[in-house]
Amino acid sequence: MPSIIRQLAGDLKERKISSTDLLKQTYSVIEKKEPEINAFISITKDIAEKQAREIDERRKNGEDLPVLAGIPCGIKDIICINGAKTTAASEMLKDFVPPYDAEVITRLRKNGAVFVGKTNLDEFAMGSSTEFSIKGPTHNPEDFSLVPGGSSGGSAAAVASGMVPYALGTDTGGSIREPASFCGVVGLKPTYGRVSRYGVIAYASSFDQVGPLAKTVEDAALVYEAIAGNDPKDSTTLVGATSSVLNGMFDGVKGLRIGVPKEFFAEGVDKEVASEVKKAIGKLSDAGAIVSEISLPLTDVALAVYLVLTRAEASTNLARYDGVRFGSTEMGKTMEEIYRKTRGKGFGVEVKQRIMLGTFALTSGYADKYYRQATAVRREIAQEYAHAFENLDVLVGPAAPEVAFPIGSKTNDPLRMYAADVLTVPINVAGVPALVVPCGKAHDLPVGLQIIAAQKREDLCFRVGAEYEKING
Amino acid sequence: MEDDNKIDLVRHLATLSRMELTESEEVRYAREIDEIVKFVGKISEIKTSPQPLTKTISGIAHVVREDISAESEFADALLEVIPKKEGRMVKVPKIL
Numbered sequence: 001m002p003s004i005i006r007q008l009a010g011d012l013k014e015r016k017i018s019s020t021d022l023l024k025q026t027y028s029v030i031e032k033k034e035p036e037i038n039a040f041i042s043i044t045k046d047i048a049e050k051q052a053r054e055i056d057e058r059r060k061n062g063e064d065l066p067v068l069a070g071i072p073c074g075i076k077d078i079i080c081i082n083g084a085k086t087t088a089a090s091e092m093l094k095d096f097v098p099p100y101d102a103e104v105i106t107r108l109r110k111n112g113a114v115f116v117g118k119t120n121l122d123e124f125a126m127g128s129s130t131e132f133s134i135k136g137p138t139h140n141p142e143d144f145s146l147v148p149g150g151s152s153g154g155s156a157a158a159v160a161s162g163m164v165p166y167a168l169g170t171d172t173g174g175s176i177r178e179p180a181s182f183c184g185v186v187g188l189k190p191t192y193g194r195v196s197r198y199g200v201i202a203y204a205s206s207f208d209q210v211g212p213l214a215k216t217v218e219d220a221a222l223v224y225e226a227i228a229g230n231d232p233k234d235s236t237t238l239v240g241a242t243s244s245v246l247n248g249m250f251d252g253v254k255g256l257r258i259g260v261p262k263e264f265f266a267e268g269v270d271k272e273v274a275s276e277v278k279k280a281i282g283k284l285s286d287a288g289a290i291v292s293e294i295s296l297p298l299t300d301v302a303l304a305v306y307l308v309l310t311r312a313e314a315s316t317n318l319a320r321y322d323g324v325r326f327g328s329t330e331m332g333k334t335m336e337e338i339y340r341k342t343r344g345k346g347f348g349v350e351v352k353q354r355i356m357l358g359t360f361a362l363t364s365g366y367a368d369k370y371y372r373q374a375t376a377v378r379r380e381i382a383q384e385y386a387h388a389f390e391n392l393d394v395l396v397g398p399a400a401p402e403v404a405f406p407i408g409s410k411t412n413d414p415l416r417m418y419a420a421d422v423l424t425v426p427i428n429v430a431g432v433p434a435l436v437v438p439c440g441k442a443h444d445l446p447v448g449l450q451i452i453a454a455q456k457r458e459d460l461c462f463r464v465g466a467e468y469e470k471i472n473g
Numbered sequence: 474m475e476d477d478n479k480i481d482l483v484r485h486l487a488t489l490s491r492m493e494l495t496e497s498e499e500v501r502y503a504r505e506i507d508e509i510v511k512f513v514g515k516i517s518e519i520k521t522s523p524q525p526l527t528k529t530i531s532g533i534a535h536v537v538r539e540d541i542s543a544e545s546e547f548a549d550a551l552l553e554v555i556p557k558k559e560g561r562m563v564k565v566p567k568i569l
Contacts, residue, residue, distance in 0.1 A: 099550030193531040206529060235536050236529050304513040315490065322491075324565055329556040334566055336491070344493030352498070353505055356486040360506065363489070369517060376521035382530055414505050415512060431530030455531055 001469050003218035004165045009067045012059070019052035019059075019070030019114060026072040026116055030163045036144050039158040041077045041135045043117040044084045048072065051114045058112075067222055069112025074158045074167035077118035078125050079210065080199040081105050084115070088201045089123045089133035092327045092346035102199025103234065104168060104210050104227045111226045116164060120154030123348045124318065125170055125203045127151045128178055128420040129410065132350045137407050140183060142445055146404040149179030149420075155213045156183040166214040166223050170200060172207045173306050174400075174424025180213055180436040181399035181448025186220045186465070187213045189424075191455045192431035193238040196231035202317040204310035205236075207428045217437060217465040221245050224458065238456065245459045253467045254288030256393045256460075263299035264397030264423055264450075272442030277398045280439040280449045283471050284396070284464065294388060294395070298381045302426035303418060305381065308361050308374035309429075314351075315358030321346060353414070378429050385430040389454035394464050398423055399436040399448035427452055435461035437468055479503035 011017050027045070034040060055070035075081060078088045080098035082105075087093045101109070108115075122132040130138040130153025138153040140146040141161035148157040152169030156179035159167050169176040171189035180187030188211040195210045202208065212223035229242045260281060265274050285291045323329035323342030330341035347355065361370040388395060401422055410417040427434045432455050439449035449468060453460040474482070483502045487494045494502070528534050545551070557564040 096554065099547050099553065191531060193529060193533055236531075236533055238531060238533065298519070301516055301519055304516045307509060308513050308516065323556065324563060326551075326554040326556070332566065335568060338566070339491035340493040343491055347492065349498070349501070352490075352492055352494070353502055355490050355492065356483065356502060357506055357509055359486050359490045360482075360510065363486075370513065373516050373519075373521070374513075376523065377516050377519045378530070379524065380519065380521055415508055429530075 001216040003222070004215050005067060005071055005219045005222050008071050008165060009069070012070045019055040020049070022070065023048055023052040023072055023114060023116070026164065030116070033161050033163060036139060037141055037157050037161055038136060038138050039119055039154040039161070039163060040074070040117040041087055041089060041120050041133070041154070042085050044081065044115050047081065047084060048114050048116045055112050055114070066111040068108065068226055070114060072114045072116045072164050073108070074117055074119045074155055074164045075105070075115055076121055076152050076155050076167070076169050078121060078170055078201045079104060079168060080201070081115060081118070084118065086118065086201070087134065088125070089121045089135060090346065090348065090351070091134055092321050094134060094328065096327055098199070100199060103196035103231045105199065107227050119152070119158055119167055122151035122153070123351050124201065124314070125151040125172055125175055126314070126350050126354055128174065128417050130154060130179070131407060131411055132348055139407070140404045142184065142404065145406055146445070147182065147407050149182035149400070149404065151175040152213065153179045156180055156185055156187070159183070159185045159213050159215060166212055166219055168210055169213050170208055170210050171428065172204050172310060173428050174421040176211045176213060177399045177424045177434060177436040177448065177450060178420060182404040182446065184438045184446030185213055185215060186217055186438070187211065187436045188220050188224055188458070188461065189427060189434050190224065190228060190458055191238065191433045192428070193236050194228050194242065194433070194456070194458070196234040196237050198231055198233040204313035205317060206313060207310055217435070217462060217469050218249070220435070221249060221462045243459065245462045248459060249462050249466045251463060252287065253284055253464055256289045256464065257391065258284060258289045258291045258464070259294040259388055259392040259395045260291060261296045261299065261395055261397055262293055263296050268419065268422070269398060269401040270403065270442060273398050273400070273402060273447050276440040276442050276447040277449055280468060280472070281396055284468060287467055287471055294392070296384055296388065296426070298377070298384050299426055301377060302381055302429050303422050305374045305377045306425040306429055307418065308370050309378065311354045311358035312361045312371050313358065315355045315362065318347070318351070318355055381426060382430045385432055386454070393453070394460050395452040396464070397450055399450040400424070403443050403445035403447065423450065431455055433458045433461055435465045437465045439468065439472065474507055476503065479507050482506065
């Protein structure tokens, strides 16, 4: 599929359209589709119009501008934009206006991006369906009665419905890749540490990563290159230069060694989904890739490890919402009363459950059995992946075990909801990158092919993704 | 776990987490937390090698910078977002 961003960048450069007019077109599409989709929590028209005007001005002055310059995008409402309300879809932050930009926003600004609005999500990115939001659920553009996936469901739906050519999401356990799969778009979860988390509202800090959602593989690569790289403000970012993923992206898959973990096709994975993904793998094999089946036995415990560690980290990260320093506040006669009332009212049903579970996992007497053991198993899982990549270039499988499900069908059954992430969480647990590319339909709904590489090898994800996109038409 | 014990656990965790819960929330969480704790129990079956936890999953060593106070360009902006303040101070109920 030809890059939409490059097409738009060409049109802007050749003055076929101005950034201001492109933005007007974007808002007219949003106005038309938003009532049925609810992809945005807020629209940042003032910021976007100013950015578009500035780009038009700079272009008029003959400046050579980056490829993203003047092109509209959506930003998940958990990423801080200076002066724009950033709610994390929570009552707790419903009026919070951050006084600074996240590093990814600074980088997009340098690239001349135009921020049209803040996209919907599950509260504090805790969810797989974008139903737990103060703005209400986002609807899947394929079928409005279905969820778009989550937690970056607003970003995925905005891209899938053609409101914006790309959007930023965050992925702690699949929050970019599961919605990409459910909505039929491309999404990347980079290597842990590849993209700065500075200014991104924290959920589980040893898992969270920002990444792009886009219509095409090349578009996702262009956005990834703009935001990736070491940041002194986030000490967990990888040191050293980030190599280009665009170089060699169209070299094909001939001779590449692709592993297919049999656990990604185990019981619980929808048969039609599995069959579509196997067809896609067959096409990669026909294109010259060397495909072999492998086993990652710890896949089965990755979700349990993820549940313990992310809840533990969430319980500490969300301790900062105390009703005193920022965010919503409830009156009380004592500090204790302010905390209890503010947090009881400000957090939603899923967030409170996760905080309590995390508190449990860190409680004296249970910390060894749950938190420390989960940390140790996490290391074993990371080693299992590292070992697999000694002989393989990428691993492929479904992004999700199912297609988009009906709104309201899992909100009272957490374990069934979490099962939607069973094939995405191992990747965050191992800290490796994974790209999701649409591959056919099951039950008439989009299916996503997940391409996983070793740490720091996003280039291989993009190379295989670009080839698949090409042969799939 | 008995139902009463499940509710007691939820109340204890809510106290530790500084969150006021409604009765219906207590009932909901008693069920959910019990189910999830049972589910995650499977991690205890995995053999692991004990190693100190000093690095991120991508191998970056945790670093702590020198604790030196410095001016912040955001000080005034951050004061702006405080719900209750007096002058440049955060206002809270009497603590002692």
